Amino acid sequence: MAIFIFDKGRLKIKKENISVKIKLIVSASFCALLLLASGSFAQETCTEAGSILSVTKARSGKTETVTFEVNSTSPDYEVKTEKPPFQDYGGEKTLHIKGPYYKSVYFKSVSWMCDIAEKLKASTSNIAAVRNIEQFEGYVDYVIGYKKRGSYVGTTKTTEGGRTRIVVKFKR
DSSP, rough: OOOOEEEEHHHHHHOHEEEEHHHHHHHHHHHHHHHHHHHHHOOOOOOOTTTTEEEEEETTEEEEEEEEEEESSSSSSEEEEEEEEEOOOOOOOOOOOOSEEEEEEEEESSOSSSOOOEESSOOOOOEEEEEEEEEEEEEEEEEEEEHHHHOOEEEEEEETTTTTEEEEEEEO
16 A cells, blocks of 8 residues: 655655556556557458448539449449438447438448548538448448438449449539
8 A cells, every 4th residue: 555645735655565566567568468459450451352442422513422442343332222220230239320311332242351441521512421331241331321302313333444433423
């Protein structure tokens, strides 16, 4: 047990207990070990073949887009209209996604054990949210929430240099 003495507003330790020092050193070592271990198990940014490299939200003129860049020349994907409630993988948690209307972009047979770069901070008036709701065992599912009924324009796909860009377009 440590005894504390106050001397002119400062705290001084008169007597220290060795077991307190040992406990402090052990707990600090354990915390450092956890930090190192979590860094080594962190997912890497997607770069391998078949992975979704990035998802980008943008606006230009009278349109707003969500672009998926895939490291494949023939990605297997589907764009469809969705309705809430949205569940996370396993259905354990209901996800709240902004917007009264929704499109889902569902990728199959993609490399999924990596972090997809998301650039979603662009200011958009119609696209309310873009959210990854599933990324497991070769499947990745993004939901796009938007505000204006009938504003979905369509999807375009372009392939260049081994990569494919899938652009989901909306009117502003």
